[in-house]
Amino acid sequence: MDERAQEQQRVDKIMNEIKTKEEKLYKQSKGLKEDVIEQRKTFWDDITVNMDEPDDVIETQESIKQQAALLSEKERFHGKVGERLKTLDRLKHSPYFGRIDFMEDSYPEKEAIYIGISSLMDKDDKDFLIYDWRAPISSLYYDSSTGRAGYRTRETTITGEVSLKRQFIIKHGVIEGMFDTGVTIGDQMLQQALGNNASTTMKSIVATIQKEQNQIIRNERSSLLVVQGVAGSGKTSAALQRIAYLMYRYREELNADNVVLFSPNPLFGSYISNVLPELGETNVRQMTFLNYIEKRLMDNFTVESPFKQMEYVLTQDESQDYPTRKKSMEYLASLAFKDLIDTYVEKINEAGLRFKRIAFRGETIVSKQRIYDYFYALGEEIAIPNKLELVVKWLLEEVRTQQKEELNKDWVMEKVELLDKEDYMEAYHQAEEQEDYGSSISDEEEVLRAQMVKRVFAPLKKRIRNLEFVNIPATYQALFTEVQLENAPKDWQEIAGHILTQLKERYLTWENATPYLYFQDRILGDTTDRSVRQLIIDEAQDYSAFQFAYIRHIFPYTRMTLLGDINQAIYTYAMKENPLLPVDHEENQERITLMKSYRSTKQIVEFTKHFAPGGEMIEPFNREGSKPVLIQDDIRETLLQRVKGFANEGYETTAIICKTLQESDEIAEVLQGKVEFNQINEETYTFEKGLLILPVYLAKGIEFDAVIIPNASEAHYGKESDRTLFYTACTRAMHALAMISVEKPCKFIEEAAGETYEVE
Numbered sequence: 001m002d003e004r005a006q007e008q009q010r011v012d013k014i015m016n017e018i019k020t021k022e023e024k025l026y027k028q029s030k031g032l033k034e035d036v037i038e039q040r041k042t043f044w045d046d047i048t049v050n051m052d053e054p055d056d057v058i059e060t061q062e063s064i065k066q067q068a069a070l071l072s073e074k075e076r077f078h079g080k081v082g083e084r085l086k087t088l089d090r091l092k093h094s095p096y097f098g099r100i101d102f103m104e105d106s107y108p109e110k111e112a113i114y115i116g117i118s119s120l121m122d123k124d125d126k127d128f129l130i131y132d133w134r135a136p137i138s139s140l141y142y143d144s145s146t147g148r149a150g151y152r153t154r155e156t157t158i159t160g161e162v163s164l165k166r167q168f169i170i171k172h173g174v175i176e177g178m179f180d181t182g183v184t185i186g187d188q189m190l191q192q193a194l195g196n197n198a199s200t201t202m203k204s205i206v207a208t209i210q211k212e213q214n215q216i217i218r219n220e221r222s223s224l225l226v227v228q229g230v231a232g233s234g235k236t237s238a239a240l241q242r243i244a245y246l247m248y249r250y251r252e253e254l255n256a257d258n259v260v261l262f263s264p265n266p267l268f269g270s271y272i273s274n275v276l277p278e279l280g281e282t283n284v285r286q287m288t289f290l291n292y293i294e295k296r297l298m299d300n301f302t303v304e305s306p307f308k309q310m311e312y313v314l315t316q317d318e319s320q321d322y323p324t325r326k327k328s329m330e331y332l333a334s335l336a337f338k339d340l341i342d343t344y345v346e347k348i349n350e351a352g353l354r355f356k357r358i359a360f361r362g363e364t365i366v367s368k369q370r371i372y373d374y375f376y377a378l379g380e381e382i383a384i385p386n387k388l389e390l391v392v393k394w395l396l397e398e399v400r401t402q403q404k405e406e407l408n409k410d411w412v413m414e415k416v417e418l419l420d421k422e423d424y425m426e427a428y429h430q431a432e433e434q435e436d437y438g439s440s441i442s443d444e445e446e447v448l449r450a451q452m453v454k455r456v457f458a459p460l461k462k463r464i465r466n467l468e469f470v471n472i473p474a475t476y477q478a479l480f481t482e483v484q485l486e487n488a489p490k491d492w493q494e495i496a497g498h499i500l501t502q503l504k505e506r507y508l509t510w511e512n513a514t515p516y517l518y519f520q521d522r523i524l525g526d527t528t529d530r531s532v533r534q535l536i537i538d539e540a541q542d543y544s545a546f547q548f549a550y551i552r553h554i555f556p557y558t559r560m561t562l563l564g565d566i567n568q569a570i571y572t573y574a575m576k577e578n579p580l581l582p583v584d585h586e587e588n589q590e591r592i593t594l595m596k597s598y599r600s601t602k603q604i605v606e607f608t609k610h611f612a613p614g615g616e617m618i619e620p621f622n623r624e625g626s627k628p629v630l631i632q633d634d635i636r637e638t639l640l641q642r643v644k645g646f647a648n649e650g651y652e653t654t655a656i657i658c659k660t661l662q663e664s665d666e667i668a669e670v671l672q673g674k675v676e677f678n679q680i681n682e683e684t685y686t687f688e689k690g691l692l693i694l695p696v697y698l699a700k701g702i703e704f705d706a707v708i709i710p711n712a713s714e715a716h717y718g719k720e721s722d723r724t725l726f727y728t729a730c731t732r733a734m735h736a737l738a739m740i741s742v743e744k745p746c747k748f749i750e751e752a753a754g755e756t757y758e759v760e
């Protein structure tokens with residue numbers, strides 16, 4: 001029998017094994033389900049409720065607890081069986097994708113190790129029929145070629161000899177492809193994976209993870225792992241498989257709530273949402289940095305989104321305040337501004353914190369001045385947040401005194417009269433109870449009064465505990481009006497004046513949102529987030545130095561993975577001190593660089609690498625396609641033609657990538673009524689296959705079969721700062737790229753060697 005037939009025989013055997021396990025589990029699941037339903041129905045039958053004596057009450061409570069624990073244990077087990085059934089279902093489609101034959105030095109017997117998305121044991125639960133791709137031994141498949149090899153377990157390194165490395169494409173139990181390969185995971189399989197049409201959601205890459213990507217996925221040493229990878233090098237893919245790996249490796253300690261992924265836009269969030277479930281893991285907490293900021297802001301501000309800020313930068317360059325805003329954007333993104341805030345906070349420890357008065361029914365209980373005096377009388381040696389804690393205690397005392405004074409006022413009884421029946425009943429029971437315990441309050445009216453006053457004062461007390469009496473907006477504003485700090489930059493007056501206008505309107509520009517929040521945290525204290533154990537930041541090049549420093553300030557105990565591409569840093573004003581730039585890393589920090597690009601065809605990479613800063617280092621994966629085209633014709637004539645052309649070539653998703661939202665509106669108008677399309681804005685959460693129109697900053701991290709750049713002229717992409725935008729737009733294409741420019745094409749195209757694109 002030839003090898004393929006032998007392998008097929010093994011697949012058949014495994015498929016049978018899966019089916020047998022499935023049937024067994026299915027029966028078990030059904031039994032458990034019936035059991036749970038039955039137990040829910042008869043929950044109270046097994047409990048003797050006796051409330052006569054205190055001992056009986058305790059006994060009854062105990063027996064309810066026990067019964068509930070039993071039920072929830074069964075429910076949990078039922079859930080586990082359900083999950084395992086789902087995994088088996090996935091294995092049924094494709095039980096494994098790799099095989100390694102390995103002979104350990106210390107145990108000289110060759111073992112064939114089959115690798116799939118989940119492990120599978122034989123029927124006696126003794127031997128592994130399939131190893132999970134994340135098991136220590138599976139790293140041989142990703143990291144080694146035939147010959148001497150080794151892998152690390154938790155305790156030690158195991159060495160030996162790999163005699164075979166084989167890959168499979170198995171669909172519904174049938175081997176469709178089988179290749180023996182060297183170190184890198186075979187071209188054929190990658191060719192197959194990459195040659196397909198783009199899908200609206202990302203796929204897992206476990207079968208074809210490359211060695212350099214595996215280093216990212218399995219990295220456990222670093223508390224900060226920085227990945228600089230060229231466009232399409234698999235950063236997002238590696239990030240997601242890394243999450244799956246960590247969840248497996250640390251399954252005892254880590255759950256989906258401990259892992260947070262910052263994604264660049266809402267569309268991206270849904271684009272990647274299938275990968276982890278495909279691998280049998282629950283999705284982790286995913287949000288944009290904007291979502292995070294909005295959640296933490298205590299005061300009532302409107303926060304500008306990074307996209308609105310980008311739109312401003314790209315379209316308002318003629319406006320009067322543009323030069324000042326550019327300056328202020330750069331400064332507010334820098335660590336120098338963080339230092340300025342730190343200096344200001346030190347000053348505030350001596351004087352200048354603003355407060356709001358504590359008032360009740362319009363009357364002041366504690367004035368601003370009294371709070372101020374109390375606060376500063378506490379002395380400089382106590383840190384601001386600790387002083388505030390003491391102020392809270394004092395204020396609550398003051399409020400309690402006031403509460404007592406209110407008890408016999410008329411308004412209380414007026415409000416009591418408006419109470420509904422239930423509240424009356426509750427107050428009555430309370431009065432009775434208090435009588436039992438010998439309380440002096442036995443009069444129902446008194447109880448009702450006390451209760452009413454307590455209820456009305458509750459929100460005020462809560463606001464005090466939440467430190468809402470500290471006037472953060474006014475104190476922050478003072479930084480831009482009154483306070484003179486020696487480390488302010490030379491054009492501070494100009495910048496400060498500009499920021500002040502927005503602050504007065506309760507508007508936080510994107511560049512000001514993080515500094516404001518940082519200031520708030522420094523004053524109010526204890527804001528570190530310990531619940532997050534792993535933070536993954538994709539498109540990390542778009543974070544400013546200040547934003548990144550802030551993230552480290554909130555998550556001091558969190559392990560971080562930053563992934564990005566400096567060539568796609570579209571927020572160029574924030575580029576200095578970018579967190580992705582190489583710096584002398586501290587201990588426990590590591591930087592990995594990915595050079596190889598997998599997304600686009602060789603022809604597209606050869607073209608785009610010419611105008612990427614540092615582009616000559618980009619290495620294409622060897623997948624052939626047609627050269628990018630430059631069409632020098634009026635867009636009205638040619639756009640529709642090109643769209644139809646791409647559809648005829650079999651491309652399912654074509655994106656018309658514009659520079660701005662404004663341009664995308666114009667393009668939509670050109671195509672209106674002629675062809676079906678979807679226009680994407682910052683509120684779009686999902687997209688369908690077909691024709692899409694979107695600005696480049698919303699296409700970040702996503703890919704399409706074909707990309708059209710509708711206006712690639714020098715007039716449109718003329719500034720040096722447009723380079724990263726243009727590069728990002730072009731590198732979204734997997735198979736085909738067309739650029740239209742009736743006028744002179746932009747310099748980036750001209751920088752590309754003539755033979756790398758065609759002119760039509």
Ligand SMILES: Nc1ncnc2c1ncn2[C@@H]1O[C@H](COP(=O)(O)OP(=O)(O)OP(=O)(O)O)[C@@H](O)[C@H]1O
Binds near residue numbers: 205213237
């Ligand atoms: N090892 C791999 N096997 C199969 N496909 C891969 C592999 N690595 C990357 N890809 C594919 O290449 C494409 C680009 O990957 P991904 O989006 O993760 O790259 P990226 O570095 O995040 O790109 P960008 O920075 O341009 O957004 C995806 O279609 C991904 O599935």
